[in-house]
Amino acid sequence: ELRTPLNAIIGFSEIIGAEMFGPAGNPRYASYGRDIATSGRHLLMLINDILDLSKAESGRMSVDLAEVSPARLAETCLRMIETQAQENGVRLVVEVPEDLPQLRTDERRLVQVLINLLSNAVKFTPRDGTVSLRASVAGDRLILVVEDTGIGMSPEEIDVALSVFGQIESAMHRHHHGTGLGLPLAARLVDLLGGRFDLTSTRGVGTRAVVVLPLDGSTPASVRDLEMTGAS
Known part of the structure; x- marks a missing residue:
């Protein structure tokens, strides 16, 4: 009921904007x-973010597990974020080896997680900064790291950023509008996929988000209780 009329508005306004049937x-x-x-x-x-978060928190969101190539996953995310990075003057670095083992997960949900993290990183990284996506394997786990050289956050601001509808008050943050759902939604989706999410940041240095997922799509205690220190 929300998406259908809005899609009509978008579609018809695009027709008017492009003057597809003649000059306006x-x-x-x-x-x-x-x-x-x-x-x-x-x-x-x-x-979409609000509805997804609502479904995730109410336990009504399902996952569709399938074999996914981490390298292909990174390539998909890169294509979706590179225009935003170019417009912001931010360099993208991707270090995801082709020979990493297949990951059993919900590809659409994991792409959603990474796009949220990458988009946030690009958004809050000044021009000529760097945003990187790296992947590696440790035992039966895939470790994905999104790191930037952006404005960073204090420990108190991290708590705000991870809260639903949390908005950080700073000069650069005020230039960007949103609901404050990107990071909370990413954290809940990772939990839904049986993984672990960790966010660290330093003001003026940058932010580092780590996603750890079981390669076989299971949710063993070893993954839930994984100590994030040293993951890279």
């Missing part, structure tokens, strides 16, 4: 159409 008359009408489409896509993204 006054050029401002086409410009307004493009503005409506941009705002509609942003609103749809927020609605």
